[in-house]
Amino acid sequence: MFFALFESARSALASIYAHGLRSFLTTLGIVIGVASVIAVVSVTQGMSSFIGDTFASLGTNSLTIQSYTPFEDQMKGIRARLTPEDLEMIERRAEGIASITPILYANRSSQIKYGSQTAFSQIMGTTYAYQDVAQSYTQIGRFLAQTDNLTRRRIAVIGEKVRENLSLPENPVNEYVEIGGEWFKIVGMLEERGDIMGFSQDDIVLVPYATMVSLQGNQTRTDIQIQLSLSDSADIEDVSRQLTTLLRNAHDLRSDEDDDFRIQTAEQLMEEFDQIIGMVTVVIGGIVSISLLVGGIGIMNIMLVSVTERTREIGICKAIGAKRHHILMQFLIEALLLSLLGGIIGLAIGFGLGTLISNTIPGFPSASIPLWSIALALGFSGFVGVLFGILPAAKAANLDPIDALRYE
Amino acid sequence: MALIEIKRITKFYEMGSQVVKALDGIDIDVKKNDYLAFIGSSGSGKSTMLNILGCLDKPTTGEYHLNGKNVEALEQNELSEIRNREIGFIFQSFNLLPRANALGNVMQPLIYRNIGFRKRKEMAMRALQRVGLGDRVDHLPNQLSGGQRQRVAIARALVTSPSILLADEPTGNLDSRTTIEIMQLFDELHAEGHTLIVVTHEDEIAQHCHRVVEMKDGKIFNDSTVTGGSAKVTA
Ligand SMILES: Nc1ncnc2c1ncn2[C@@H]1O[C@H](COP(=O)(O)OP(=O)(O)OP(=O)(O)O)[C@@H](O)[C@H]1O
Ligand SMILES: [Mg+2]
16 A cells, blocks of 8 residues: 555656646645735734733733714814813722823824934823833833922923934933924933834823923813723722713713713723734635635646546556556545645745735734644645545546546 | 356447447357467457456456456456456557656556565566567657557566456557567467467467457357467568
């Protein structure tokens, strides 16, 4: 059996090689299927493990409250707001909160200048509590202090990326930058946090909240974000329910009106990402199974052609003693090798593509192929080969020797 | 006991409403080291007869014992085994595998016996040398002349040391000079103890054989043993 098997494999390879172009075109379906699954898996795997890490570092016990205006209301010019009064009210009345901080984004220009250098950055006004809520600490200098807020000092804490963009010295503390026409002294630089999905986490400038408020002229339209972290014993669900009730009351919402704010937890964000990735995986899975199906049919088709072409050869082999399984094996192995070949080419192309994608998007986590996906891709293409090879191989094996020999 | 015992064999083909009786009640015994020719006009059933003898085809009715084994009762895989071990078939159109060279073609039947490559090659080389093709082993069939191709086919039939060699018009596609060479090879194989059955419609070839069976309309018309050995071809 062994030598017969070996010879079957050898002659299958020879026949694949003899029809090089045809074999390649036949495997294309499998190549595309496997390449797309590997490309997507390698990218999403890199992404999801990275996102997982990132959110874990954000802390699972923090949440963000933002105002939310439904699209129809936006069209009518209505804007929901979250005000400093809301913040005060929450500070006073909500339970289970460890630290809480407002965040006010620069609403006009987020331009920042140093000497002749100009950069755009995410500039936000916040308080000393931000470092606890966001788990973001300084590596050089100090963070914003409570007194900075009270006295509306013009100081800033910057991220590593900002320093880089503005060509600030290694130690930027005590340098002056210009924001919105005002001079700010840098008092500290944050620890580096890296990127999420190509967005730098280090491209931020923090200034005291009160300073930011005073920079923004019209204070009747102030719309802030509130970030808070929970005390150890607090349950995130309880707190969000409590906050919802408080805010709905404060905003005088009737029971039939929707919330005009959104409470987001890091966990929620992560779940959303997971959902997106899950969806992408399902869609790709669909595409892949279709292309594997098409690829399999392609292989079956070409194997049927090949059986017909080689009817006489099959007759000859049977006449000189080939048994059913000898012929079956030869064609089955040929189909298997064809689709495995497609699988391997697809694997290489898919990995190449995944690497290309993650390399061209700056800051994108690097592609990684888990071993299971290789096994799955090869396993699946092999399975497809065998599945769709059985029919033609059985057809060949069951040929009557005399009929096969007479075949013109 | 005879090598081949055939009793009342028939082979009918149904062509629409008409039944073609390719073989119509054949009784024949073939002994070891027989050198037998089937002759007869075209359509008389010679090829059909040989295909049944070679276990390539099954008769409609009748009994066929080969080496004491009842071939009727066997199924496809067992028939393959018989074809591999007991029978060496030589075709008019050579029937070599086009993508294998001479050596590969001769080695092919040994694969089905699960013999290792080295042994296979050694046996095939010996068979090719036997038919005088030791210097053409790596030629593909389409790089060989007709006579050389038929020698490869004969080597392939010989390599398994079968009980019988069956040849259906082995020289039908060859010129007269090559025909003589092939028939001389057959004479030698017979002298070495092989059993040969040849289908032909050429008298010169039949004259080589020791027993000539003439067929007509699917029946044996005349079965004569030529005493005194094979006559020489006079062409
Ligand atoms: N597959 C088939 N289907 C129908 N009829 C067949 C088939 N094979 C052979 N026959 C018929 O059986 C008869 C005997 O055919 P066979 O091939 O045995 O003749 P033959 O003696 O070998 O002739 P030739 O010398 O021309 O080769 C013929 O009448 C032929 O038409
Ligand atoms: Mg014939």
